Amino acid sequence: MNLTMPLRLTSIAAILAANAAFAETTITIATVNNGDMIRMQGLTEDFTSKNPDIKLEWVTLEENVLRQRVTQDIAAKGGQFDVMTIGTYEVPIWGAQDWLVSLDDLPAEWDKDDILPAIRGGLTVDGNLYAAPFYGESSMVMYRKDLMANAGMEMPEAPTWDEIAKAAEAMTDKEKGIYGICLRGKAGWGENMAFLSAMANSYGARWFDEDWKPQFDTEEWAATLNTYMDLMNNYGPPGASTNGFNENLSLFQQGKCGMWIDATVAASFVTNPTDSTVAEHVGFALAPDNGLGKRGNWLWAWSLAIPAGSDATDEAKKFVAWATSKEYTALVAESEGWANVPPGTRTSLYENEEYKKVPFAEMTLNSINSADPTNPTVDPVPYTGVQFVAIPEFAGIATQVGQEFSAALAGQQSVQEALEKAQALTAEEMEAAGY
Incomplete structure (x- = not known):
């Protein structure tokens, strides 16, 4: 009779349980090759250190190519991406067709009400926010x-x-x-x-x-x-x-x-x-x-949205909330200076005394507010x-x-x-x- 067999099975089970506990979920992010997005990729260690169970995979594309790829994927329910960088044009159309996941359940500290009204309105369908603005622009x-x-x-x-x-x-x-x-x-x-x-x-x-x-x-x-x-x-x-x-x-x-x-x-x-x-x-x-x-x-906002076909929506929401948060803004300010934070999204940014010193801050806000x-x-x-x-x-x-x-x-x-x-x-x- 082999008495070591139950011990071996127990050990294997413990190892499998430990691996499961630390299993990674990979989320694939499609984004545009603009400077602010490239900068974000360089700062994601802050996110992964706080979320060691989530691995980020990037697909970075030129603007016209990005639009073509994400449009084809979401229309065909291809499921290639868990987070898409899309704009103020796509969000209301895709949200109305139930192609996007609502972001109304992001954490309260993310502070949806802080998003500039002109920007938030363009990302909202029937009262539901379907994308989180990474930066806004005129x-x-x-x-x-x-x-x-x-x-x-x-x-x-x-x-x-x-x-x-x-x-x-x-x-x-x-x-x-x-x-x-x-x-x-x-x-x-x-x-x-x-x-x-x-x-x-x-x-x-x-x-x-x-x-x-x-x-x-x-x-x-x-x-x-x-x-x-x-x-x-x-x-x-x-x-x-x-x-x-x-x-x-x-x-x-x-x-x-x-x-x-x-x-x-x-x-x-x-x-x-x-x-x-x-x-x-x-x-x-x-x-x-x-x-x-x-x-x-x-008037435009490059925003992060989650396609309805994603099988990692909880993890994707964690990333979206991080990348578009006040804390991310502070992270960029600390590492790159206030002039380099993603602009045009939050009221609190334009009330920040340090940001008010940035030479183009007021002109950016005035330009956004003048577009109707x-x-x-x-x-x-x-x-x-x-x-x-x-x-x-x-x-x-x-x-x-x-x-x-x-x-x-x-x-x-x-x-x-x-x-x-x-x-x-x-x-x-x-x-x-x-x-």
Whole structure:
């Protein structure tokens, strides 16, 4: 009779129980390759040390690719990701279709009521919060104060497009490789069309009239696109049709742009002397207007959401709560300084005396508060959204329109041809969709 067998079985059972107690759950996080997200990945030891049973796996993608991947996965219920980085466009559409997990049960200390109302409203469906904002943004003018001074000019706090054009001309010195203005040219509904849709609002243009008829055949859109082309062709960098957020950020940091009109979140990267050669010379102004009561600024939040297909929702919620918490903000401030904390999400941040000293804090908040997604245009429209139209069909349509506008910037067709194609394809898609 073998008396050691029960002892061995007992030992094996104890080992299995111990392993089970320390078993890791892996959560896969899809995110965008923006600086704030890269910084977050570098700080996650704080999270994993507090949650040793959770392992993080990152899928970091360029903006257009990220949108495509997460949209395909969630629509097909693929289950590739446990946490998705998505924006103010996707959240209300996907939340209404029950594709996302409600975050209303995050811990009380996470403090949902502290989220800026403009940002929280865009992530809420029928009273339920479906995503937690990692950072919020509008858009504004970032400019070289030294180049403006050399030109004998001063940037107004609230410039017009005419003033922007004059400043771009004055700052351009192509022999020195300095271009008066850098703007998004890369095709994509969240790339060139985010900028151009917001710019169009300030020119009185609309995507659709109140009967959902496309409006690219109007004088307002022609004025928008012609002004954009004039700025880029005369004062912009070469190859602009392939430049998106990251490419223009790099150009500005290298001192090659007199002005850059883009996301407010870029402010910390253009003023960081470690990365930016012009950090000490950067000034800020509101996005331009055209005297019609609307500025060319947008409203957006890159947010963390949990797809309904995740099999690790509890662990995913722990991560989302950590990454979007006040404590994470304090962690970044301690390690990187207050200027580098994720902006645009919490009221408490803009009440913090240390953060108030950051040179772009007030301008960022003013830009966010001046964007109104429920009333984005000069004339009435049937949709919400500032730089997008909050309907499921928009992403596909705007991607195609963005390709036509990018082709015009590359000199492959005229402005008129691009607008005619935009009008035709949008009308066709909307009719097919039942509008």
